[in-house]
Amino acid sequence: MSFTDLDLTQEELEQFCTFVSKYTLAIIHFFKNVWISFFKPKNYYIQTAHIVYTKEGAEQDTEDVTQEYRRGGPKQIMNEKSTDVVDFYFRVKYLYNSKQYFYITRSATHVFPPLAPKMTFRLPIKEAFMLDIDNVPMYNITDDIKMYEGPHYDFNNETVLLSDMLGSEKNCPTIRLVNIMGTVVEYNLDTDSINHHTLWSPNKI
Numbered sequence: 509m510s511f512t513d514l515d516l517t518q519e520e521l522e523q524f525c526t527f528v529s530k531y532t533l534a535i536i537h538f539f540k541n542v543w544i545s546f547f548k549p550k551n552y553y554i555q556t557a558h559i560v561y562t563k564e565g566a567e568q569d570t571e572d573v574t575q576e577y578r579r580g581g582p583k584q585i586m587n588e589k590s591t592d593v594v595d596f597y598f599r600v601k602y603l604y605n606s607k608q609y610f611y612i613t614r615s616a617t618h619v620f621p622p623l624a625p626k627m628t629f630r631l632p633i634k635e636a637f638m639l640d641i642d643n644v645p646m647y648n649i650t651d652d653i654k655m656y657e658g659p660h661y662d663f664n665n666e667t668v669l670l671s672d673m674l675g676s677e678k679n680c681p682t683i684r685l686v687n688i689m690g691t692v693v694e695y696n697l698d699t700d701s702i703n704h705h706t707l708w709s710p711n712k713i
Contacts, residue, residue: 551604551621552602552603552604552620552621554574554577554600554601554620555602555603555608556572556574556600556601557573557574557576557598557599557600557601558571558572558573558574558598558599558600559571559573559585559589559597559598560596560597560598560672561589561593561595561596562593562595563592563593564592564593564594568595573585576588577600577620581619581620582598582615582616582617582618586616596614596616597612597614597672598612598613598614598618599611599612599672600612600620602620602621604658604659605659607659609655609656610655610656610673611658611664611666612656612663612664612666612668612669613666614669614672618666622658622664622666623665625660625665630660630661630662630704631661631687631691631707631708632654632657632688633650633653633654633661633685633686633687633707634650634686634687635648635650636648636649636652636653636683636684636685636686637649637650637683638674638677638680638682638697639680639681639684640679640680641679643682646680647680649674649683652673653673656673661704662703662704663702663703665704666703667702667703668702669700669701670683670695670698670701671697671698671699676697676698677697680697682694682695682696682697683695683696683697685707687708693708
């Protein structure tokens with residue numbers, strides 16, 4: 509059987525070819541990422557890149573910009589965006605020493621991979637919880653936070669809004685963090701930001 513036997517219109521044939529091409533590429537990228545994850549550990553290997561943005565008068569939208577990000581970085585992507593974008597941030601999923609991390613930034617001119625961190629002492633996060641309105645721990649989000657904390661425990665040298673990392677949760681408005689020394693701090697999920705300098709001193713934010 510050939511395409512001509514299917515009695516498709518030209519438009520239907522083009523749509524079918526686009527569909528096959530799109531999902532064939534997706535499958536190829538999936539197996540490529542699997543291969544790299546298991547057999548070719550590589551520092552700062554970009555798996556996916558997305559831009560989350562809001563245009564004036566519109567709802568928030570998310571766009572996969574992996575290929576553009578790999579080729580030209582954030583500057584090229586922002587140059588192609590219309591001027592009515594009023595808010596945005598990038599979310600980059602990457603591998604470092606075979607482990608998966610996320611890089612969040614609101615800088616349109618950032619450089620990936622992030623600059624090498626200075627030799628300073630940093631206290632890693634040991635545990636992280638989402639608390640309900642009565643300050644009762646409801647969800648353990650330690651693994652999620654550690655992915656954003658990055659391989660050097662510095663949030664990729666960025667100041668990150670908690671809402672950019674975890675979204676908004678009306679029933680769990682507070683995040684509780686505990687470090688390896690037992691220090692406990694709490695942040696508001698909707699309004700607070702964190703970085704490795706002020707992480708354990710929320711009054712400095």
